[in-house]
Every structure is written in C-alpha cells, then in structure tokens.
Amino acid sequence: MKTKLPIPSGTLRPTLSGDAGNILGLLQEKNVRRFLCDDKVLTRAEVADIVTEGERLDAKGMGYWVIEHAQKGFAGIVGLTPVSAEASVSPKMTNGVEPTIAVLPDMCGRGLASEAMDAIIDYARSTLGLSRLVAAVDKPNTRSHRLMLRSGFSQKGTAPGPAHLLVLYECDLQSLSSEP
Template sequence: MPGDIHARLAALPAFPTLTGARVRLREPRTDDIDGLFALFADPRVMRYWSSAPMRSRMQAEGKVEEMREAFERRESLDWVVADRRDDLAIGSCTLFRFDARHRRAEIGYALRSALWGRGLASDAVAMALDWGFRTLGLHRIEADIDPRNEASRALLLRLGFSSEGVLRERFFVGDQATDSELFGLLAQEWHGRRR
C-alpha cells in the first residue's frame, strides 16, 4: 500500500530495534566505537568497500556520530548488528537513500570477518529488508556491490535479489577504478518468499 516513507520515518518514536534468533539490529552507541573500529579497519571487510579501511579510532567515533545524526535527520537507518548473547557490535546494516516518490531505498551491510560463513549477515539483512518492506512500505530495495565480492553476491541471491547489471568503473577505491553490480528486490518478491 502506498504511503509517505518520509512521514513514516518521521513518525518513528525512537531508533527501531529488530531482534532475531542470533542477532539484534539496534541503534549505535558510544560503547560500540571499538567494535565498529575493528569492523571498518579490517582490510578483509573493506576490500570491496567504496572507501579505504579506517586508520584511527577517531574515525570510528565520527562514524557513530554520523550514524546517530543521519537517523535524527531520518536520512538513513544505520543499525549496529549486535550478537544477541552479549550485545557487542559485530557488524552494521543500513537502509539509506530513501526515495519517497518511487518507494525505494538501498541497503548496505558489513560483518566482522571472523564471523563470516555463519549466516549472521543474512539474518541481519533479512530483518532489515522485512522491516523496510512492512514498516516503511517500500516497493523496492537495491544493493550495490563490487561484482568480485562473491560472498555478498551469494547472500543477495539467497535473499531473492536479482542482478540487474554491472556499471563499469563506477567507484574509485584509492587509485583503482572498480565496477559496481546493481541488485534489486521487489516487495511482492520478498512477501512471496516469506509465505
């Protein structure tokens, strides 16, 4: 059902917390700085990112502040992915670039490399997708990845996304031009898989 996405975002009384069997998506906190620094300073995590790895803890402090301010402006939802057992930050999952007219947004995600291969990123992304489609009334969610990132590609395909093409040399990471592969998922495809 169509609705004003910006009005729905503005009406949120607080940062939404989503809880699954193994992970929680919650608001960023000051005590997440070290966990987020470990995440975004890891060259393995950042290998296919559109920016270089963090080099100082101050960058992680700034990241937490940016995440909070983006929510205050309702420009993005930058969830911290936390382990349900100890609530420590192990990743991030973001809905951003909201387009109210076309009921569209983008999703991004990252997970500590020591935890890869356990399905935790899939769990986190699935919760964010479900929330975006059901709560915000999004019609389409897009993801944009480096096509060499086979693990991310497999995650998106597993969740029902379709590859919609490669944009050649779209980003520079340092001095290297990299391609970008666009994926899309429609609300009816998501709901059809969840029945």
C-alpha cells in the same frame, strides 16, 4: 525512530555513539575494508561521522544497527541509508535506499549476514513502507553477491566504481513474501 529488531542469533539494535570503537575495529579489518571502504583505512573521526550520520537518519527510521550475537556480543553492523550522490553511479541507484552490512571475519559463515539482511528487508517493507531497495556490490565480493541473490535482489547492470566494477542490484519489496 529505529527500534531493536530480533534475529535468530541475537538482536539488531540501533547504533550509539559508544559503538564507534567497535565499528572502527570492524571497518579496519582487512577483509571488511577491502570492499566496503575501497581498502581505505578509516580514521576514528571518519567512523564517528558515520555513526553521527546514522543517528541523523534515525528520524526517518533509517541509519545503522549493531548486529549483536546472543553469545559473542558485537558481531557487525547493518544499515539502511539513502544512496548518496557519490554512490549514484547509475540512474538505477538514484533516489534509492541501500542496505549496508559488515560482519567481523571470525563471525562469518554463521548465517548472521542473512539473518540481518532478512530483518532489514522486512523492516524496510513493513515499517518504512519502501517498495524497493538497491545495492552496488564490488564485482570481486563473492560473499556479498551470494547474499544479495539469497535475499531476493536481482542484478540490474554494472557501473564503474572507485576500486572495482560495481554490480548493481535491486530488490522489489512488494514481490517478496512477508515470511523470511
């Protein structure tokens, strides 16, 4: 079961069904959906399904957390989910666990994504006992590439994606220091 995770600017807390409206607004933001949703505008029902899937993963200690900024409140989401069959674009991704992150555009540039990623990586290593994380990032998504590299991920190749070429990353959690 997931727990709250502290970050310097606030808290990561497990998502609840009542968060669907905020998550819908986040995922409908043009600069968020461009890469995370391959520019598809998700419906309320699709977002409710995402929240439900996150709740289902809770028993495995995975799913989604709301990024709550101490002063501003809802700032985004971060998650750990098994790589789906559709996202297994390469054998390097198969059977992996992938972090997902989305921050409201007006909250970007404050270090929240790095704080959330550091907390999720530490949680994946120390609580879940995972030895690696994988990620697939749309090639034009420069912010996410910088985040992956700052967080200890290394590039492992490319693969075609639904909208863009994907850059594949892996993070060897055993080689990372336990200090963020």
